[in-house]
Amino acid sequence: MSVFDPVDLRVVQATQPYFVWGRLALNVPRVYAMYQVPYGYNYLIRQVISRWDMVGFGGGPTVTDPPLAAEVFNAASSRARQVGPVPFSLFSSPGGENTAVPLGGAPLGVSFFATSRTSARLVNIAFPFGDTIRVEVTGQIPGYTVLDIMLQGYLIAQGNLALWGAESPAVGVKNADS
């Protein structure tokens, strides 16, 4: 869009960005992140941004490409949104730009600055989620305990619901606002 394209307010006010964040402990080889979608909405994922604990054993080396894989599901139906798990580096944009996540603080003599590549990957999972989103992460990095995953996307109102002024099949009358 260019700034000179006329903005249609009826269109732009219908979308709402919604960022959801979860923190996972990588203490077992398969962990799950659950993201709830508010009632009355679908959720469209545009981008997945993540970062991970940069502290190894004894303040060891940082990891730029963690040996993890991720897969997205609709939680209630266990419906997979991918053919299978994909390597984490292809699934997510490393978003921790020069920051780290050590929960206990930096050990003495060390400062942590992420060495992850800075990049942006548009995931654009075009089929919206009307259900809780489940992200399954498989794999482990010894000594690395925390994984942050943030979904960047949009809430889309389910216009067929009476909640949003649509015709109610139960009552058979139209909402006054519709």
Next chain:
Amino acid sequence: MIRVFNKLSAEKLFAAQRSQYSETLNMAGVVPANAGFLARTDVSNLGHFLCLKITGSFSTLRIDPLAPPAIIDDGIDHLRGQLIDGAGQRKLFNDFIPLSLFLSPGRRRDVTATNAVLPTATAALAGLGNSLFYPVEFEYLFAANSQILLELRNDSDTLNRFDIAFHGVRILSGVSVAGVRGV
């Protein structure tokens, strides 16, 4: 869409600018140690503001545990934020999200840190801030006369600073200002 190959007409462009133009709203502040802070930016009564992108940077400071009250830059993200549309208090995040996950260029090296110039016994030399720039897409219409709110929490034992810019389009039409809410 304007393209460089299109014939540009100053007359048409000025006409378009009378109803909408590019604008950036800024939000900046200091979050006290171990505390919360509510940052706000007025959308003003000029018209609605269609936000398209967010960018921002922040500091990663803490007290030097070996030599207080000296301050070091440890590179750990101590700030978390919850973005709220002031009209209706609509929350735009599900939780208080660490700033490094939704801001670019992100962490910046703060000159007030003792390890900004030389390493200390406690911390290595603070690295440079990130130089690459990926504005995060955030398309949302903020109504005229409303406020953009960012509730922040700082888990560091010293203050941290932040700057955020909302890039978008100001829509000046008198019709639109009449009220997008409840249309």
